[in-house]
Amino acid sequence: MKNKNMKIAMLAGIITYISACNSVKQEPQAAAVDKEQIKKEIQAKEDEYAATYNSGELKDIGYYADDATTFYQNRTPLVGKEAIIEFLRSDLVNNSNKIKFKTNEVFVSNDGKQIVEIGYFQVVDSSNTAINSGNYMSLFEKRGDKYVCVRDMSASDITFQ
Template sequence: MRQKIGLFGFLLGMALTFVGCAPAEKKETVDMEKITSEIQAMEDAYSAGEKAKDADAVVAYYSDDAISYSRNRKPIVGKASIREYIANNIAKDTTENYSVYKIVDLFVEGDSAVEIGSWTDFDASGKQVENGNYMSYFQKRDGKYVCIRDMSTTTAAVKSGM
């Protein structure tokens, strides 16, 4: 019996030695500064497209299979539908307001990133008129990030009766 316990102890010790000496799984290093800059540049381009009333520049943010969820409307499915919605809003806009988007938090794993951000609307004189928050889910496709899902909220008070 003693030999069996001794042999078991020896085998257990060897197994632990091999496990301890096995090379650790290499985790991919994420360059958060680079990814943050890339995502913020996308937000800035989105804002510039809105300000220039260029629906194509705005929709460049999205993947073909994107879905956009926003305040007081049903989800918009697909890049073409999102572009149509944006173009209609641009055509109706007479306010000269513009938006600024800022990353608040960014989470990255593999080829996916989730951004939590804040947006602020300004009037033509630069006075803040509204603000809120958004969340965008990105995937890296063909070497660059594209938004596949987004959702936004406002901090404006809800009107009674809604």
């Protein structure tokens, strides 16, 4: 009888050990990210940014995060939303240029909280002649329920001679 109980106990232990080793823990799955919807949302932010700049009246549209840094061409980085807005205001004093943006691609993190946008920009003067164009990259973070730009930079494709 002891021998039979011992065999049953050993068999139960082996089965428990094997089943414990074979169990797979299910990792919580992140909600599916709709990349096309996010691309539309980012393009809408770019359109709003351009419309605000082109109106000549800069106001806070929630594009940049308070701690954003932007890398404009041929100047030191602008750190903080206030510094960026001040630069844009001073830029508008000296010109009546218009800008437009086109979101070409977005790369979305698995959790949808960060987005890298790659796009194209064009600047035209008051006679609608292109005076600058090129490409840009922007990093957005979801803060609260909206995306804000935390880093961006651009590169002109105009060749100066």
